Amino acid sequence: MAARQRIIPVRREYNRWVANQTLEDYALRFTAKSARRFSSSRISQTAIGAISFLALEAIGGTITLSYGTTNAIFAIVAAAIAMLAIGWPISRYAIRHGVDIDLLTRGASFGYIGSTITSLIYASFTFMLFAIEASIMTGALDLAFGIPPWIGYIISAVVVIPLVIYGVQLISRFQLITQPFWIILNILPFVFIAFMDWQKFDLWRAFAGIDHSNAQVGGPAPFNLVEFGAASAVILALMPQIGEQVDFLRFLPPEGLRKWRHRFAVFLAGPGWVVVGVPKLLAGSFLAVLTLSTAVPIREAADPAHMYFAAFGYMIPNDTAALLLMAAFVVVSQLKINVMNAYAGSLAWSNFFSRLTHSHPGRVVWLVFNVVIALLLMELGIYRLLEATLGIFSIVAMAWLCTISADLMINKPLGLSPEGIEFKRAHLYDINPVGLGSMFGSAAIALAAHFGLFGPLMASLATYVTLIAFLISPALAFATKGKFYLARKPRQSWKTLGSITCSICEHPFEHEDMAWCPAYAAPICSLCCSLDSRCHDMCKPHARLNTQVGAVARSFLPESVITRLTTRLGRYATTAVFRSR
Structure with a gap:
């Protein structure tokens, strides 16, 4: 029997960005217990600060203008319930095991290489949302100070970088400092509107959409199931927000604290973000109708800058003062969310490229990379494509997160998958067909519905079709007997x-x-x-990607085809496939 090959260790010297955990924030590894020293109140305040994003108001306003108030309200409530249920197990496991959303995905049925796909989905969410939020901030700078959009985009993007370089410590401090200002200005204008112009609430309730004739004033707008589904699709694109919450929740101590205050704080900071998010969506819905009633053009009525300029006008009769207050509020709100988007994006890109390139220059490098991509999207005008962009993205994002939640909520309690979350390359199969099969299967069915294969009603409800992952995931786990979770x-x-x-x-x-x-x-x-790129996964020869591909191909392809296929994959791929015989 041949002796096992061993490699002479060569000490790896990380650059100072990677070695310094204050900068790196455990971007690619388990969050050490020694680093999980933040109080539940501080982390929850930091995570709740992420709900400042005015894209919630923009989305609430957009779907109301398109589909009417009644459809918007029902869509907001239904989507919130779905996000709450799906996000609950994700948050619990992240805190319990000290892992971010990428490491959680690896162990929750996707495998080591399989989760690179979801890292790309998550990274796309962070820079897309960053671009949308920075575009809103740019609009406020343009409206208040006349700064040209192309300059505003650069300012809105670059100003975030220094706030994110030092990770969760500086971010949490920034969120705590700005929280009182943000909370007060979120609530105060609605108090003034309620006392000074209550009729606008009646107008809002009766609003049926810009393409519909309004219902009688004083009565609610009609409900339409197709339009409800279309509105839901836009809201459910925010489902990956639970990933940003988890990226901060992992710094909480393991579940040893059983006090109700701790649990409540964790709930609000995790899946309970929708409890804060729903009022903001409703606020955007109302403000869009209010702004439209002031003769603002339709294309600008769902812009948060115009929304809050109209709202602050009830508080301050002076237009200049109201404009400056609006600008301050929008800038603070958008910085509070974009530090979270930039931070989460730096983690996602770190995970994605480390597996593809076997190198890691540091989270700070990927932070800049994420911001640059977002800046390019802003310059290309992503904000004008808000509804269309989020409608498609929601299907892919929901398929991914429903699959994770199904594994944590169903497979693990039933014993179809191992307890705990394993995230290390050395212990995982490269591909776990349970996660990938469930995600691609549910996404394919939902996309088919979206493009009209099952009729117009199912096309509008396509995002909800991804919930079929809760059936596909346990079925695949049962069929494979859970053997692809641990190598x-x-x-x-x-x-x-x-x-x-x-x-x-x-x-x-x-x-x-x-x-x-x-x-x-x-x-x-x-x-x-x-x-490491020298070991060739010696610790798990049966769990390597090439071996898995060869095993699947051998079941339905002739040997001659397999030989040609593996030859093209290279000498290493050929050896790996035929060694498994």
Whole structure:
């Protein structure tokens, strides 16, 4: 029997951005228990600060102008219930295991390489939402100060970078400082409107959409199921927001605190963000109708800058003062959300490229990369395509997050998948067909519905069709007997150790972040394991991508076709496929 090949370790020297966890914030690894020292109130305040985004008002206004108040309200409530139910298990497992949304996805039925697809989905959400939010801020700067949009885009993007470089510590401090100003100005204008012009609420309730004849004033606008579905699709595109909440919740201590205040804070900071989000969506719905009644053009009535200029006009009779207050409010609100978008995007891109390139220049590099992409989208005018963009994106995002939630909510309690969340490359199959099959299956059915295969009614309700993932995921887990979740198990004896030194970077880490590497015959941390390109996954030859592809291809393709296929994949792919025989 041939002796197992071993590789001589070469110490990995990370640059100062990667080595400094104040900058890096455990971007690619388990959040150490020693770093999870924030109080539930501070983290919840930080996470709730993410709900400041005025895209909620913009979306509420957009769907109201298009589909009417009644359809908008029903869509907001239905979408909120769906987001709350889907996000609840995701938040609980993230806190319990100290992982961000990407690491959670790896262990929740997607596998090590399979989750690169979801990292790209999540990264797309962060820079798309960043671009939308910065476009709103740019509109406020243009309206208040006459700053040209192309300059406003640059200002709105670049100003975020210094706030995000130092990670959760600086972000949480910024959120706490700006919170009182944001809360007061969110509530106060509606108090003035209620006392001074209550009739506008009656006008809002009766509004049936710009393409419809309004219902009788004083009565509600009619309900239409097709328009309800179309409005829901736009709102459900916000489902990945739970990922940004999780990126901060992982810094909470493990579930040892059983006090109700802690649980309530965690709820609000996690899936309960919709409890704060729903009033903001309704506020945008109302303000769009209010703004439209002031003779503002339809294309600008759903713009938060014009919305809050009209709202602050009830508080301050002076137009200049109202304009300046609006600008201050919009700038603060958009900075509060875009620090979260930029931070989450830096984590998503770090995870995505580390698996494809086996390199990691640091979270700060991907922070700048994310902001640059968002800036390009702003210059191309993404805000003008808000409804169309979010409608398609919601199907893909919902398919991904429904699959994760189904695994955590159904598969794990039923024993169809292993307990806990395993995220290390050394312990995972590259591809887990449960997650990918469920996500692609539910997305394919929903997209078919969206493009009219099942009629106009199902086309409008296509986003809700992705809930079929709650059936597909357990069915696939049962069919595969859960064997594609773990390639091998961690060493149980390490659980008693406080920390273990990585043989490659020579830094100590907690045992959850470590694996035994047969290639180096020594312990290795999760990040060094992810970045290693010399071992060729010696620890899990049966779980490598090429081996898995070969096993599937061998079941329905002739040997001659497999030979040609593996030859094109390269010498390593050929060896991996035929070694599994």
